Amino acid sequence: MxxxxxxxxxxxxxxxxxxxxxxxxxxxxxxxxxxxxxERVKDIEDIHLKSMSYFPAKHWFFPEEQTLFRFSKKGxxxxxxxxxxxxxxxxxxxxxxxxxxQDMVFIKQAKDPYYKALRKKSLLLGYHCRTxxxxxCFCESLGLPDFFDLLYYxxxxxxxxxxxxxxxxxxxKKYGRWFHAEKGLTPEQRRIKNADTLEETDIGRFYDxxxxxxxxxxCLSCGACTALCPTCYCxxxxxxxxxxxxxxxxxxxxxxxxxxxxFTKVAGGHVFRKDRESRFKHRIYHxxxxxREKNKVPLCTGCGRCxxxxxxxxxxxxxxxxxxxxxxRT
Amino acid sequence: xxxxxxxxxPRQPKKLRVGIYGITGCAGCQLSIIFNEDxxxxxxxxxxLQAFPFIKEVNADQxxxxxxVEGLVASEQDLATxxxxxxxxxxxxxxxxxxxxxCVPAYRQFTLKENYEHLLYRKQKRLKDVEPTPIDAHVKxxxxxxxxxxxxxxxxxxxxxxxxxxxxxxxDNPVCVECRKNGNxxxxxxxxxxxxxxxxxxxxxxxxxxxxxCWGCRGPTKDMNLNLMIDILRxxxxxxxxxxxxxxxxxxxxxxxxxxxxxxxG
Numbered sequence: 001m002x003x004x005x006x007x008x009x010x011x012x013x014x015x016x017x018x019x020x021x022x023x024x025x026x027x028x029x030x031x032x033x034x035x036x037x038x039e040r041v042k043d044i045e046d047i048h049l050k051s052m053s054y055f056p057a058k059h060w061f062f063p064e065e066q067t068l069f070r071f072s073k074k075g076x077x078x079x080x081x082x083x084x085x086x087x088x089x090x091x092x093x094x095x096x097x098x099x100x101x102q103d104m105v106f107i108k109q110a111k112d113p114y115y116k117a118l119r120k121k122s123l124l125l126g127y128h129c130r131t132x133x134x135x136x137c138f139c140e141s142l143g144l145p146d147f148f149d150l151l152y153y154x155x156x157x158x159x160x161x162x163x164x165x166x167x168x169x170x171x172x173k174k175y176g177r178w179f180h181a182e183k184g185l186t187p188e189q190r191r192i193k194n195a196d197t198l199e200e201t202d203i204g205r206f207y208d209x210x211x212x213x214x215x216x217x218x219c220l221s222c223g224a225c226t227a228l229c230p231t232c233y234c235x236x237x238x239x240x241x242x243x244x245x246x247x248x249x250x251x252x253x254x255x256x257x258x259x260x261x262x263f264t265k266v267a268g269g270h271v272f273r274k275d276r277e278s279r280f281k282h283r284i285y286h287x288x289x290x291x292r293e294k295n296k297v298p299l300c301t302g303c304g305r306c307x308x309x310x311x312x313x314x315x316x317x318x319x320x321x322x323x324x325x326x327x328x329r330t
Numbered sequence: 331x332x333x334x335x336x337x338x339x340p341r342q343p344k345k346l347r348v349g350i351y352g353i354t355g356c357a358g359c360q361l362s363i364i365f366n367e368d369x370x371x372x373x374x375x376x377x378x379l380q381a382f383p384f385i386k387e388v389n390a391d392q393x394x395x396x397x398x399v400e401g402l403v404a405s406e407q408d409l410a411t412x413x414x415x416x417x418x419x420x421x422x423x424x425x426x427x428x429x430x431x432x433c434v435p436a437y438r439q440f441t442l443k444e445n446y447e448h449l450l451y452r453k454q455k456r457l458k459d460v461e462p463t464p465i466d467a468h469v470k471x472x473x474x475x476x477x478x479x480x481x482x483x484x485x486x487x488x489x490x491x492x493x494x495x496x497x498x499x500x501x502d503n504p505v506c507v508e509c510r511k512n513g514n515x516x517x518x519x520x521x522x523x524x525x526x527x528x529x530x531x532x533x534x535x536x537x538x539x540x541x542x543x544c545w546g547c548r549g550p551t552k553d554m555n556l557n558l559m560i561d562i563l564r565x566x567x568x569x570x571x572x573x574x575x576x577x578x579x580x581x582x583x584x585x586x587x588x589x590x591x592x593x594x595x596g
Binding site: 034035037054055064065217218219220221222223224227228238240241242243244246254255257260261262276309311312 | 373493
């Protein structure tokens, strides 16, 4: 692997750099209120980097609800949306790879114009986790590759910045006065030491393992895990018509969740994943197995938000680890 | 098969004959229909409103395609009304929490008669009370628009759907689904007795958006994990009496297993 272009940036220059990018762009970064969320930032001092965001940045590319087109008896038209240019700061390795995985789904496979419009005008500036930012994360178990325009490593009084794309390279060139030469980082320096480890990602053989019951019994099927997941992309589509003319209206899509019975309801009213266990396992198998069968990589990026945000903290990572341990014992 | 041709004259589909009635209730659900101020005139254009005694003087009481009923059955007169409406309508819709679950007025089923009888029924001899019950305890209900009060946009969605001849788009997803989409912090995590995980959504988590935990006004989801919900609340330090009473507030009659879980009435 060729060495990354690496630079040094003082914290004062970092602020100047972001302020310069904010001219003509929205800055989206983690902000701490009751919880940490990716929000539009006006003042750089508001950016919170101490802990991982509770909510991912997913909705900035794949909104909770969005209009696909308006229709009437005359025909249909796409919404004429002009997406703002955005710069994201503070995305972590899991968040960045989650965007990469959603790119595979929405851009590469579905050629989705709505996602693409939001995505192509975005700069992704990552933030390296020196220590585990959450007690539930396990990204190292998934062997995530680099994916960013720029990646920031925080040091006491400065940042070390790596360049990960042509877009990032162009930024460094344009704002060269705030970037100074620095030697490349060692693999050890680039590592993320997680709090948790997932010992097996190839879980096909565990499908009928009784160990899943523990999680199923603690599952409310509330869909918190899929809403908080930075990679879950399943959605439903419906029409909202006007009262004045029920033949016209808007076709909308909104987030859905495989944890809900209604998710697999088909014409005639049949629900083909009615029992909680098959729904519970579906999420984890889609994340680790079935997405990989199609795309060579697991969908999951190991952020652990689905465990952190679960009302009963269902720790499916430990469950899989125990299934693996059992195997060695017998 | 040949179809009768009628050139130059597009066939106007006949408007659906609709009646909106209230039995025992606060009339808030009927108000929710009217709260659609910007759309109410279009709504009157969309269907043939044959009856709506709450706002109309002349009202039909038969030959309905759809009849919408607010309120619960709490008196003999209610029972007669709801049976008559059922006979005279192709489809019957339950509007609001009282009609769907019995809601707060049905709470008196969970206490002894001598605790409340003297407050009203001995003074008002004219009132012939029956066990307070949701409409579906007496007649077949074809569709439910739940909530205390129901979401006004959901009511509009119901009307446009029946006018188009399609099934209205309700939801049986728990409140949590909308709550997380709204980016709220989980109130259960903050130690509040939120019933969102077992309660049907469609309300856009309006209470939680405002900082109040869900009390379950839209009734339980078909898929609820009731025992786990009770376990969670117990672990958060709520006692059985509190949990039982909270769950009974809006949907007690739809949670018959509470009796067994909490060992009987009381």
